[in-house]
Amino acid sequence: MKYWRARPAADLERRWALPALVAALVALIVASLAIGRYPLALATIVDTLLGRGDGSQSQATAETILLLVRLPRVATAVMVGAGLSLAGAAFQTVFRNPMASPSLLGVSAGAGFGASLALLFHLPTLAVEGAAFIGGLAAVAASFLAASSVRGNSLITLILCGMVMSALFQAMISLVKYVADPVDTLATITFWLMGSLAKANAADAATVAAPVLLGGATLFALRWRISLLALGEHEAAALGADVARLRTIVILCATAMTAATVCVAGIVGWVGLLVPHIARMLFGMEPGRAMIATATLGALFVLGVDDVARSASLIEIPLGVMTAVIGAPFFLFLVIKARNEQWS
Amino acid sequence: MVVTAAIEIVDLCFRRAAGREFVLDSISLTARAGELLVLLGPNGAGKSTLVHCLLGLATPEQGHVRALGDDLRGFGRREIAKRIGYVPQAGHSAFAFTVQQMVLMGRTAHIDGVGSPSPQDHEITQRAMIDMGVDHLRTKPFTQISGGEQQLALIARAVAQDTPIIVMDEPTSSLDLGNQGRVLTLMKKLAAAGKTVVMTTHLPDQAFNLGARVALLRSGRLVAEGAAAEVCDRDSMSRLYGAPMLRLAAEDAKGVVAFVPDLD
Amino acid sequence: MSSHLLRIFCFALTLLASAVAGEGRTIVDMDGRSVTLPEKISRIVTVGPVPVLNGFLFAFGRQQSIANGLPRELARKFQFVFAPDLAKRPIVQSSASGLAVEDIIALRPDLVLTMDRAATDKLGSLGLPAVLLKWREPDDIKRLMGLLGDILDQKNIAADYVRYFDATLARIAATLGPVAESKRPRVLYVNYRRLTQPHRIAEWWIAHAGGRSLTDDGRDEESITFSLEQLIAWDPQVLIVADRGELDLVMAEPRLRDVAAVRDKRVHVAPAGAHLWANRTIEQPLTILWAASILHPETFSRELLESEMRSFYDRFFHISLSKEQLDEILAGSSGR
Numbered sequence: 001m002k003y004w005r006a007r008p009a010a011d012l013e014r015r016w017a018l019p020a021l022v023a024a025l026v027a028l029i030v031a032s033l034a035i036g037r038y039p040l041a042l043a044t045i046v047d048t049l050l051g052r053g054d055g056s057q058s059q060a061t062a063e064t065i066l067l068l069v070r071l072p073r074v075a076t077a078v079m080v081g082a083g084l085s086l087a088g089a090a091f092q093t094v095f096r097n098p099m100a101s102p103s104l105l106g107v108s109a110g111a112g113f114g115a116s117l118a119l120l121f122h123l124p125t126l127a128v129e130g131a132a133f134i135g136g137l138a139a140v141a142a143s144f145l146a147a148s149s150v151r152g153n154s155l156i157t158l159i160l161c162g163m164v165m166s167a168l169f170q171a172m173i174s175l176v177k178y179v180a181d182p183v184d185t186l187a188t189i190t191f192w193l194m195g196s197l198a199k200a201n202a203a204d205a206a207t208v209a210a211p212v213l214l215g216g217a218t219l220f221a222l223r224w225r226i227s228l229l230a231l232g233e234h235e236a237a238a239l240g241a242d243v244a245r246l247r248t249i250v251i252l253c254a255t256a257m258t259a260a261t262v263c264v265a266g267i268v269g270w271v272g273l274l275v276p277h278i279a280r281m282l283f284g285m286e287p288g289r290a291m292i293a294t295a296t297l298g299a300l301f302v303l304g305v306d307d308v309a310r311s312a313s314l315i316e317i318p319l320g321v322m323t324a325v326i327g328a329p330f331f332l333f334l335v336i337k338a339r340n341e342q343w344s
Numbered sequence: 345m346v347v348t349a350a351i352e353i354v355d356l357c358f359r360r361a362a363g364r365e366f367v368l369d370s371i372s373l374t375a376r377a378g379e380l381l382v383l384l385g386p387n388g389a390g391k392s393t394l395v396h397c398l399l400g401l402a403t404p405e406q407g408h409v410r411a412l413g414d415d416l417r418g419f420g421r422r423e424i425a426k427r428i429g430y431v432p433q434a435g436h437s438a439f440a441f442t443v444q445q446m447v448l449m450g451r452t453a454h455i456d457g458v459g460s461p462s463p464q465d466h467e468i469t470q471r472a473m474i475d476m477g478v479d480h481l482r483t484k485p486f487t488q489i490s491g492g493e494q495q496l497a498l499i500a501r502a503v504a505q506d507t508p509i510i511v512m513d514e515p516t517s518s519l520d521l522g523n524q525g526r527v528l529t530l531m532k533k534l535a536a537a538g539k540t541v542v543m544t545t546h547l548p549d550q551a552f553n554l555g556a557r558v559a560l561l562r563s564g565r566l567v568a569e570g571a572a573a574e575v576c577d578r579d580s581m582s583r584l585y586g587a588p589m590l591r592l593a594a595e596d597a598k599g600v601v602a603f604v605p606d607l608d
Numbered sequence: 609m610s611s612h613l614l615r616i617f618c619f620a621l622t623l624l625a626s627a628v629a630g631e632g633r634t635i636v637d638m639d640g641r642s643v644t645l646p647e648k649i650s651r652i653v654t655v656g657p658v659p660v661l662n663g664f665l666f667a668f669g670r671q672q673s674i675a676n677g678l679p680r681e682l683a684r685k686f687q688f689v690f691a692p693d694l695a696k697r698p699i700v701q702s703s704a705s706g707l708a709v710e711d712i713i714a715l716r717p718d719l720v721l722t723m724d725r726a727a728t729d730k731l732g733s734l735g736l737p738a739v740l741l742k743w744r745e746p747d748d749i750k751r752l753m754g755l756l757g758d759i760l761d762q763k764n765i766a767a768d769y770v771r772y773f774d775a776t777l778a779r780i781a782a783t784l785g786p787v788a789e790s791k792r793p794r795v796l797y798v799n800y801r802r803l804t805q806p807h808r809i810a811e812w813w814i815a816h817a818g819g820r821s822l823t824d825d826g827r828d829e830e831s832i833t834f835s836l837e838q839l840i841a842w843d844p845q846v847l848i849v850a851d852r853g854e855l856d857l858v859m860a861e862p863r864l865r866d867v868a869a870v871r872d873k874r875v876h877v878a879p880a881g882a883h884l885w886a887n888r889t890i891e892q893p894l895t896i897l898w899a900a901s902i903l904h905p906e907t908f909s910r911e912l913l914e915s916e917m918r919s920f921y922d923r924f925f926h927i928s929l930s931k932e933q934l935d936e937i938l939a940g941s942s943g944r
Contacts, residue, residue: 240425240453
């Protein structure tokens with residue numbers, strides 16, 4: 001079955017394309033520090049970052065805004081974007097399915113359930129995040145357990161079990177919402193699930209950075225062998241890859257990364273599905289390049305979208321809503337483009 | 345002069361689960377270095393299963409598979425991959441790796457767990473592609489080349505893997521006669537270079553063309569083994585496929601004999 | 609001639625009989641629906657924002673008439689102080705299962721008060737006398753009390769409340785005097801957990817208390833959401849939160865430490881009596897007075913506030929509150 005034509009656009013194969021992309025991310029990070037509802041002059045930003053200051057009240061506020069509000073939020077957005085895209089790319093490879101997303105095995109639904117439950121019992125933020133992480137891992141573990149009880153234990157079985165677990169945990173989320181007090185708790189849960197970086201602070205940035213950096217580093221180190229998994233179990237094994245071990249490592253890393261992003265940002269969709277495709281289309285399939293491109297594009301996307309979400313108007317638009325609104329039509333465009341070009 | 349067999353299959357028995365019937369029943373085969381071995385048999389005879397056992401992808405219930413004198417059971421995947429290369433049927437891939445990336449994957453067994461291909465690996469890949477005649481396609485997505493070109497690329501991958509044994513599973517099924525010829529010629533060259541080449545096929549005439557030894561497999565049992573001219577005659581072929589066959593031979597066919605179903 | 613008299617007498621008797629039989633009267637609720645109600649209302653069920661509706665009924669002295677209890681998630685201590693019998697009443701709604709319609713019917717209410725159309729339609733279609741009350745604009749409370757006065761045949765109390773409402777507002781305005789824009793502190797009523805200002809009515813009472821609400825943008829929606837950065841950019845001089853849990857959150861938040869309200873420790877928890885004073889409640893005139901006392905403490909003292917509270921609860925709820933109870937109300941709820 002012919003699938004995505006990942007013919008790299010000729011000019012992006014050139015050596016400078018990837019460094020240019022990374023440079024673009026750095027530029028956007030710097031620009032994002034200058035964007036926001038609170039007016040901060042560029043000179044003030046530079047002074048604050050360099051530790052120079054006049055000790056005035058406005059300087060103190062500028063510091064607070066820059067270092068405690070914007071910087072953590074920008075860092076979190078970058079980590080969320082990179083983490084989700086890498087997890088999505090990893091899942092697409094392992095499951096040999098370009099339609100796979102990080103939530104394939106139920107991690108998003110599980111994390112959402114954990115968080116909803118914690119919010120229902122009015123637990124503090126730290127507990128909510130912890131519950132989300134545990135919930136995500138539990139859902140994937142449940143998928144594995146269910147799949148292992150089925151004889152044959154193929155990938156398809158795992159995907160089916162993942163779908164079942166996803167649906168199950170979604171149903172449980174609905175149950176929690178049903179029981180929640182409509183005046184306050186229900187709104188909090190709904191808002192949380194929609195995905196938002198509104199209250200991202202330094203602790204959040206650290207929480208998501210650790211798994212994303214660790215998981216990403218692991219996936220990068222093993223990138224060559226992981227790409228073999230795309231060929232299928234038998235071919236990969238015959239080429240010398242330890243398929244079972246690789247699969248476990250990849251799924252573990254991807255799950256941890258995704259669960260971490262759900263913890264701090266709620267459920268943000270479409271990034272894990274869309275960005276790997278774009279990265280492959282533009283930068284080709286070479287494992288190292290593709291991974292760096294994926295992570296960078298993911299970070300650019302989420303950071304860009306979040307910049308718009310927090311400064312476009314007085315009202316904050318939830319991140320998950322925006323990624324869906326932008327992601328879904330763009331994906332449709334990609335599908336149409338791919339289909340048309342196959343038939344020409 | 346003692347010649348160690350490159351491949352030794354001793355009393356191989358395989359079944360999917362205890363209590364079910366044997367898919368492979370007491371198969372014993374050997375193949376030496378530089379030899380071509382063709383596995384013939386009807387659908388469901390167990391050819392693919394035998395291939396999988398040979399590659400260590402399936403564990404037999406009884407019996408041994410030895411490559412270069414060592415039992416496969418004691419080896420990890422990487423060790424096996426250094427000894428035996430696999431050429432699957434050219435088929436579906438959901439991801440459009442370039443031909444070069446595909447062939448480069450053949451070097452995996454020689455690359456460390458967390459490593460990347462070295463310049464030497466790239467060189468070997470290049471040479472394999474040139475030898476197989478697919479170098480001009482190196483930047484093309486694998487999914488966009490013809491079936492024949494894909495098969496050649498997969499063989500190039502096995503060549504890049506640089507193993508003394510190569511196992512091919514129906515390498516010419518989806519190829520036209522021209523490409524069939526090319527693939528068979530390559531197989532002769534590989535054997536001539538000292539490799540052991542095992543292949544499964546539906547077409548007995550390929551065994552004749554290759555001058556190969558033949559093993560007949562039927563219902564999981566080894567029915568006959570030997571030179572093509574000795575083992576394949578009209579009766580044995582008809583028995584093998586469970587249908588009347590016609591034997592086609594010609595004076596100027598250079599000893600190549602073909603079999604076609606007798607429709608009357 | 610005697611036959612005429614007899615006929616008139618019979619006719620009068622019939623009229624009297626039909627009146628006594630309580631065929632009922634028809635009123636028009638605040639949604640324009642005609643509802644038939646019995647002459648005498650003795651059993652009332654409040655559905656939806658139960659504490660708010662109860663508060664209206666407390667003002668009419670109708671604590672005993674309330675037939676339903678308070679759902680757990682909406683219960684407040686002072687509801688039971690103002691109407692001790694409420695603790696014994698059956699609860700007929702919960703967020704888990706919505707309205708327990710059969711239980712409501714079993715209570716045989718003469719009147720069902722709601723504040724949302726869906727509930728009114730649902731209960732009305734089952735033959736229950738459901739009346740919709742609306743309170744969107746600040747002045748709606750006066751129409752609402754007037755309607756209740758008609759329904760409960762206590763027009764004098766309704767009129768008294770309206771008078772009190774207008775008089776209190778006028779007194780506060782007079783005491784405040786004309787306040788220059790620069791003297792109006794920047795005020796933000798915020799739900800910090802979700803970064804929203806949840807109730808439009810707050811814009812109104814903040815303004816009447818001599819403050820300037822930072823979220824007063826003439827919007828139509830009930831609530832407004834904003835970013836943390838926007839909050840800091842506004843630099844409110846006074847923050848009002850709904851419970852003490854929120855107060856702790858705000859004071860402990862390192863990113864807010866440079867905000868004027870946090871620096872000057874002008875973060876206040878809205879009081880909670882029959883209901884949270886910051887939201888729509890019968891106690892709204894007290895809300896404005898309290899807000900004025902925290903925005904302009906030099907003009908409105910705490911003693912003034914406490915004395916007005918005593919007077920309000922005595923006049924409308926017929927209860928004398930102790931100093932401890934007043935303090936408790938003013939301290940606000942603890943939150944989670």
